[in-house]
Amino acid sequence: MLLLLPQALVDGIMIGGVFITIAIGFSLAFGVMHIIDLAVGEWIMLGAFLGLYLNQWTNIEPFIFLPVVFVVFGLIGYYVQPVIFRVVSGKKGNPLLMGLVFTFGLALIFKGAGLTIFGFYSHSIPSVFSKGSFSIELGNFFLTIPVIRFMGLSYAIIITIMLQYLLKKTDFGLAARALAQNREASGLMGINPKKTSSYVYAIYVGISAMTGVLIGCIFTLSAQMGFKYTVFSFFVVVLAGMGYMSGVPWAAFLLGLVQSIFLIYFNPGYTLLALFVILYGVLLISPKGLFGRGW
């Protein structure tokens, strides 16, 4: 039993890496727009299918056209955001509630469209990295790291560093952070909240879609997968503390560890249940996330 533990830990970190990117974008969008995007899993699904079709059409390595997916979905996000902005800043009814309901409607549309166009089958995107793996063997101790998962982790680290740079070192990042802190005051300082929110949402949608392609390479993709990844994103974001981005990597690694440990030691079907129990426990004890720094 214990022999498999290092393997479980390494697997967990590799899987967790993938969730960092989704949750960072999600956390960013929440911080700036103050709404939970229930369509996050569906963006991942749509991105994954765009990757699949581009791959089938051109036969090019999926890692090469990740930027194309980013640009396509960034544009979609850029044009969807004003509608959400209008709903959330509306005067009628309860804007926050309406924002939730609106993104829920988006999620339903995307899911229905996905099932209609792509069907119910599972696919996977072939990549040159899918076959190989590094292995380490020292007597009783052994480890296997599939190259594709290693690439996934590298991708996650690169995206995270790029986002950190964007947020901490550029004027745009300063504007986005100011907007997240106080909408009115940042407007007085000459920040255009509509434009900045649109860019942030575009970046978030683009990153989610790119990560979808990666998930398609590492695991499988199907039109029904959105719901599951929405829950994973929620889990990571709540554990990290809503809107607190520095906590995201640790929460994502924890999610990966839970998944890999359940896969190796228990019935993987109980993973979602375990995630809910952890989520419930965190909300009960420390609702501001593991670090107490969230909203």
Next chain:
Amino acid sequence: MMRHRNILWFIGIFVGLLVVPLIYSDPFFIRIITEAFMWIGLAITWDVIGGYAGRVNFGHGVFFGIGAYVTAILMTKGGWLFTLTLPMAGLGAGLVALVVGFPTLRLMGAYFAIAMWSLALAFQQLALLLNITGGPDGMRMPAFLNPAFFFYIMLCTVAASFALLWYLMERAPFGLKVGSIREDESGAMALGLNPTKIKIQAFVLSAVPAGMIGGIYAYWISYINPASVLGDIITDQAIVMAVFGGLGTLIGPAIGALIVFAFKTLFWAYLSSYQVLYLIILGAVIAATVVFLPNGIWGTYLTYRKSKPLGSVIYKSVEGDNEHA
């Protein structure tokens, strides 16, 4: 005076529905009407937490499913009578609501939405894995083929829930408390209310009838599986019905339920090969409602009716209260 008229309307419709099976007892017709009651029940109970308390519940189907499974397990494994399992179905759903509501309803609405969304998925998985629920094969129950019985029991349950919720939400102080928390939670707290407690009460109030409706559904259809009673589609439809009809009223979700259910029945009868299109239509309806009619069709109608004689005076719809104007 007006209050009497509302009650008379309610009693009139209720009595009118009571005699329907005596006049026209075609089993298919009765079945459709029974299912329409079921959706009205789910939509109005969702609206208690979603519309009145302003907390979006993305896992309302969980209570329906718990009610169905509690009934099925007690009746097949325990040999209980249906009359005894019905309260147990409500109790089971209420207990789950209490336990889940306690940590999540103290926080801001987004946490509650996330927790219920995850809970729905967790319960689906649980029902698929446990032995007692029969896993993916579901559970089969002794069939009781009496459409009129289910018609009456569904009608009575939904009408009783409607009457109780109407009294609590529109007439009793409880409705005002819930409304004040929706509008301004810290303001309500400053007036000495305990928002968490009231929200949990409202949540349990919305869960118990949903569980009972689930219990009736299980015995009526006599076969349940995780996809049929815990699937996302139940919650999705309840939300669309309530939002489309009009949040924060009871009539609105009931009307929304009737329209969406009628559409669903026609759609599945004539276009069943395009089933997944239904999801797109549901999503488009709810997104369009949020953007163009945030008060739903009933809320828009009320605003329109009020704005004619009273200029632009808009106040929260206590249904039918200012008809003297």
